[in-house]
Amino acid sequence: MEFLTAHGADLLFYVFALLAVGGALGVVTLRSPMYGALSLLVTFLAVAVLFLLRSAEFVGIVQIFVYGGGIMVLFLFVIMLVNLHKLPDLRLFHGQSPFVVALVVALLALFGYFFVHVSFGPAFVRPEVFGTVKGQTGNPQAVALSLFQQQLLPFEIASIFLLVAMIGAVVLGRRQ
Amino acid sequence: MFAVTTTHYLVVSFLLFAIGIFGIAARKNMITVLMSIELVLNSVNLNLIAFSYQHSDLTGQIFAVFTITVAAGEAAVGLGILIAFFRLRESTTLDGASELKG
Numbered sequence: 001m002e003f004l005t006a007h008g009a010d011l012l013f014y015v016f017a018l019l020a021v022g023g024a025l026g027v028v029t030l031r032s033p034m035y036g037a038l039s040l041l042v043t044f045l046a047v048a049v050l051f052l053l054r055s056a057e058f059v060g061i062v063q064i065f066v067y068g069g070g071i072m073v074l075f076l077f078v079i080m081l082v083n084l085h086k087l088p089d090l091r092l093f094h095g096q097s098p099f100v101v102a103l104v105v106a107l108l109a110l111f112g113y114f115f116v117h118v119s120f121g122p123a124f125v126r127p128e129v130f131g132t133v134k135g136q137t138g139n140p141q142a143v144a145l146s147l148f149q150q151q152l153l154p155f156e157i158a159s160i161f162l163l164v165a166m167i168g169a170v171v172l173g174r175r176q
Numbered sequence: 177m178f179a180v181t182t183t184h185y186l187v188v189s190f191l192l193f194a195i196g197i198f199g200i201a202a203r204k205n206m207i208t209v210l211m212s213i214e215l216v217l218n219s220v221n222l223n224l225i226a227f228s229y230q231h232s233d234l235t236g237q238i239f240a241v242f243t244i245t246v247a248a249g250e251a252a253v254g255l256g257i258l259i260a261f262f263r264l265r266e267s268t269t270l271d272g273a274s275e276l277k278g
Contacts, residue, residue: 013180017188024192024215028199033207040211043192047218050188051240053180054229059221059240066244071214071251078255079207082262097202104194111190120182126232139237146234147241158245165249172256175263 013053020046031092037075044068055130057139185226192219206261206268210254217247 004011019042026039044067051060094100127133131142147155192215199212221240228236258268265272 007178010178010180013184017184020188021191021195024195027208027211027215028195028203033205033211036208036211040214043215043218047192047222050185050222051225054185054225056225056228056237056240059225059237059244062241062244063221066248067214067218071248074251074255075207075211078258081259082207082268092204093202094204097198100198100201103201104198107197108190108194112187115183115186115190118183120230123182123230124232129232129234130229130237142234143237143241146238151238154242158242162245162249165253169252169256172253172260 009053013050016046016049016053019043020050033079034076037072037079040075041068041072044072055124055127055132055139057132058143182226182230185222189219189222189226192216192222204269204271206258206270209270210251210258213254214247214251217243217250 023039023041023043023046027036027043030036030039044063048060048063048068051057051063128136129142131137131139136142196212196215196219199215200209203209203212221243224236224240224243228234228240261273262268
């Protein structure tokens, strides 16, 4: 029990990191896009928990709403809209996939080398920045203050970007 | 060794990235390729959050919010392209997209 209270956050990290990677493997290996989408949902929710464990409470909840809600419904909607009954007799992977596996393994070796040899020093030295210390009003307020004061211009540009994406999606989906 | 550090987050993020790249390059189904792109964007967000925590700097979290915005727009446009392609070809395999082949 003392072990759980002392290392609970670490244990949660390992459990949800495994879930995230397992869900991602499901996305690229499962034959049916429907099962792939549900596997992707597992990854999204597990990654949201990993955000919460790093004091990113607002981003974690936005991840659940936008990815687990919006984008996932969009994917499921499109999968049900297009007729995929002819898929099962097709081959799953391209002929180039051995080269892709070699590329990915080379990337893993390269990045793994750096991950082992770089140390980042003490983390989380100023917890009050995130607004999660006891007595503060919370992470969403800290994010909102930064978003609407220092980062106002990118915020407005994002609104124009969303308008352009919406018009683009409508034009692409229109019947000629 | 047991305690979780930024390196642990980098490893998970990189695994998601590698799996996503494999899905983008090796799968034939267009829907799965779009889902793999979402995996890659998610791994980027994981990196941003981990380094935000490492440096006690809120900017990483703000940047992650913008990345999620761009990912939502990308999913909407990508699925719009998929619907248009499906109307044209009656399938969602990438091999059918050969209009620009020389």
